[in-house]
Amino acid sequence: MRSNRLESEPGPSRLASPLALEVDGLSVDFSSHEGNKRVVDGVSYAIARGQTLGVVGESGCGKSMTALALLGLVPKQGCVTGRISVSGQGLSEIAIDEWPEIRGKRIAMVFQEPMTALNPAMRIGDQIAEVLHLHEGLSWKEARERAVEELRLVGIPSPAERANAYPHQLSGGMRQRVVIAMALACRPDVLIADEPTTALDVTIQAQILELMQRLQDEIGMAVQFISHNLAVVSEIADDVIVMYAGQIVERASADELFSNPLHPYTQGLIATLPKIENRQDELPVIPGMVPRLDGTLKGCRFAGRCVKADSECHALIPVLRSISPGHDVACHKVRP
């Protein structure tokens, strides 16, 4: 077993392809009697090993659907197009019954709600052991022993006893640690964290973020960190993409994005952050709503809410282009 594991540890074979995750032209469509809805529209990005990509945007911008597409878990009615590859292996062509071998082993996910993400009728040790049993061919006994190790790794005190606990016997922060242990048990290439700290209170949030960063240093996986919380993203991400209505509107390194936001939507998002030094009576908001994505919309999807929008913005779709090295923006009003 041990030798098996060593081979899947970061080694020369994996370093040959430094990009852990490549997504190219990913789209997710839902067709209903009301017509076609494109909830993710031509999204492309890549994450290198050991790097963290922050994905920000408001609710319904397609960030969670992107994550589900990476796991092949888009609901049946949805249609996924585009290319996804993990450490050089393309996932777009694989058959439906091969997906379970990818999930949890190559790409793993941490969900938003630790309260409901765990099976209430199963001991947490067994839930972690299940991943190891499924993917690493361990017997249940071996898998349970490994599960205790994983619980220790995520900082759960007296892990051997806690492995026998049921989820309801743990606090929210502890449960999220269990979810993380489960996701990382097989040392995946890519970890998708979908709002992993949103449901936790602030002190626990910091602990969980710290834990994730420590484990990333140890395991070396790429992390796609989805959040609407800009403060958290600025802290944990190397690069950031900003999504709006299913499209990427801006991409830059975290430092660049927060010091020099170029897209009006990004600027609006950053402006809505409350600042402690200047007391505000009212928090700024971005007026308007996310448009319906039924294909009738022409031009920039943000134009309806944008103060800078003119006739060009309503007529032509802006493409994502490089404004300065490593900083891409999809906006007619931003010129290099």
Place this chain on the structure above:
Amino acid sequence: MIVFLLRRLLGMAVVLLVMSFVVYGLIGLMPGDPIDLMVLSNPGMTAADADRLRALHGLDQPLIARYWRWLIAALNGDFGFSRVYARPVLDIVGPALWQTTKLVALTLAISSILAIALGIRSAIRPGGKFDTLISFVSFAGISIPSFWLALILILAFAVGLGWLPASGMGRPGEGGFWDSARYLILPVATLVIANLGGVTRYARSSMIETLRMDFIRTARAKGAREPRVVLRHAFPNALTSVITVIGVNFGTLFSGALITETMFAQRGLGKTIYDAILGNDFNLALVALLFATFATLIGNLLADIAYAWLDPRISVT
């Protein structure tokens, strides 16, 4: 667990005590007593004879005093005599209880297993072909009156094909196991069909609800394949609410299988209670009702134990 059981058993004793008083009181409030019946059937009896008989049997005393006497006797194991059968009540209720237990246990076992299997299969693809078919059959099963169903089954399997006896219970001590089992097939089939629809609908909706939960998505994200997701993750969580329905059915069937028992001439508990009330056989009605109550309570207790066993969030201490 032992504390839980002791507390529940104590609670059951209290319920039975209260029930016995209520039933005794209700029967006492009914117009007419056994002596009135004797007067009616024997024109030679005078009013003075009747009063003497009442005093002899203690029927001239107030209700509470009579109840107290009955209770003391019952606690000493003497449940009195049946007026109609002229035999100790327990001799009548005992076999009836055993007959109904066989009927109910078989019905519940078969219908629960079938309903859960069909419910799970339906829930995997709600609105699919299988689900639509099972929904139709379930509603048909719920809607068909059991006396009609019993008649159709008798017509088909007893009269038409001649495979099974139309009614009765076989003579005790005669014939083998198979012989007495043959008499149970049609009544059990009737009760299973009548029961199946409801439990299947329940299992289906509970399963659909569970399959939408977050931890199911987690299980899939782990790389668990669909059969494992459904059977290992969703099923135990969906089962708890199905157990409740089965527990309730247990009680209802015990006293409520009257129509089926009548159609197939099965001397079960429901039929015994019904006949006893019609025949002014108070002692028998009282004791049979108490046994039916007891069975219902046992059903609930079993459901609660199963519940706690399935769902670790429910503790039985």
